[in-house]
Amino acid sequence: MTVRAAWLLPTGQTREDTRLAPLGAMAPISELVSRDGVIAGGTPLAATGVGPMQLQIGTGRAVIQGTAPQGAYPVAVTSPETLTVADGDAQYGRVDTVVLRIRDGLYDTSEQTLATVEIIQGERSANPTAPPLPPACLALWDITVPAGTSAGVGGITWGSALADRRRYTAAYGGIIPRGWGLSFPGAYDGQYRDTGTGLERWSTSAAAWQPYPADSGWQSLALASGYGNPGHGTAAAWRRLGSLVMLRGRIGPTKAGATIPNGATLATLPTAIRPGGGAEFGWAAPRDQTSRGPSVTRAEITRAGALRIYEGSDLPTWVSLDGVAYTTD
Structure with missing residues (x-):
């Protein structure tokens, strides 16, 4: 048999x-x-x-x-x-x-x-x-x-x-x-399945399979008044994958010929994507080319989620967020 x-x-x-x-x-x-x-x-x-x-x-x-x-x-x-x-x-x-x-x-x-x-x-x-x-x-x-x-x-x-x-x-x-x-529902919160390209986790409250780690996809970053992406390349955006947050794009004044003042707050990040541990997160952000050639400026995200830059002189017309990554843990 x-x-x-x-x-x-x-x-x-x-x-x-x-x-x-x-x-x-x-x-x-x-x-x-x-x-x-x-x-x-x-x-x-x-x-x-x-x-x-x-x-x-x-x-x-x-x-x-x-x-x-x-x-x-x-x-x-x-x-x-x-x-x-x-x-x-x-x-x-x-x-x-x-x-x-x-x-x-x-x-x-x-x-x-x-x-x-x-x-x-x-x-x-x-x-x-x-x-x-x-x-x-x-x-x-x-x-x-x-x-x-x-x-x-x-x-x-x-x-x-x-x-x-x-x-x-x-x-x-x-x-x-x-x-x-793949068109079958899960049975309980926390059930996992393989889609062939990644994992999904069943959410009972959403009645849906959701990517795991949770992936927000690229979302537009809401900028402060007076700032945008007027001809400076990719628009500013964020993406959260599990506890990892990635940023990309460039930010500059919407007024033609204007520069970004020292200490200017360019955006306030949503609570869900602020750096973890109650600490500030800083990095050297690429900025526009000046008479001194390509350069960087200090950028940081504060505990309150303010994204701002510090530049004592030679103020930039845009700064780049490309390649920035940190965790919310």
């Missing part, structure tokens, strides 16, 4: 079944329902065409959720399973779905206690779509079966016919790996 499910058979579950099946508290969806999905590691339940109309599903493990009272079934495929795709319709194409499926006679009408890898055939159509799935099923792959397909005419072109439908799950508290589809 190469497809094994723990806690399915009324009798006969072996110690090997129990060791191979993924047991433990899985990522929740609600109070009694677990997120079903494939267990990551290697290339679980991979699909390989092994004949004109035959497909092989490799080894792997998964969790299949039934109804809430039914619970979740841990499943292990311990040897590759070979499936045969039915010939295509003479007129229309269809989409079939390869699934891991649980049949449990205590909760369905199958009168069986069985875990299988099988193909659920889609409806033939001019615009075919994947078939609806019965309960206690986990989609693995979609197969596009063009009209007239059969072994006698060359069979299925596996390289283009397969669409990966594997979604992944993890143990409670683990990061859910990226798989098919």
Whole structure:
């Protein structure tokens, strides 16, 4: 037996079944329902065409959720399973779905206690779509079966016919790996998932997945009256990534030909992006080129969030914030 499910058979579950099946508290969806999905590691339940109309599903493990009272079934495929795709319709194409499926006679009408890898055939159509799935099923792959397909005419072109439908799950508290589809809600504050390019954290109050570390994206810096970016390059902006704050852009007087006075406050930063520890943060800020050549001036952010500069003479017409970074910790 190469497809094994723990806690399915009324009798006969072996110690090997129990060791191979993924047991433990899985990522929740609600109070009694677990997120079903494939267990990551290697290339679980991979699909390989092994004949004109035959497909092989490799080894792997998964969790299949039934109804809430039914619970979740841990499943292990311990040897590759070979499936045969039915010939295509003479007129229309269809989409079939390869699934891991649980049949449990205590909760369905199958009168069986069985875990299988099988193909659920889609409806033939001019615009075919994947078939609806019965309960206690986990989609693995979609197969596009063009009209007239059969072994006698060359069979299925596996390289283009397969669409990966594997979604992944993890143990409670683990990061859910990226798989098919990201349009699912989280179950609790602090749940994490991998998007393929970074991490997201579920916020119950916002009812949304949010980038982690939290990323504000670039936001315009509200400047003091009389200051802006009149022809001085990139507009002043800030970005917060977790506790790291980055600044960029240039600031100068809006009045043509004016300079920035000594001690001038150019902006007051929002509380959320002020330097941490109650300390002032200072740096040498690049400024306009003068008769002395390229130079810098002292800039600082005060405890109250005032962004200001100090220049005793040769007052600048603009200063740059590019490359400034500090933390709010």
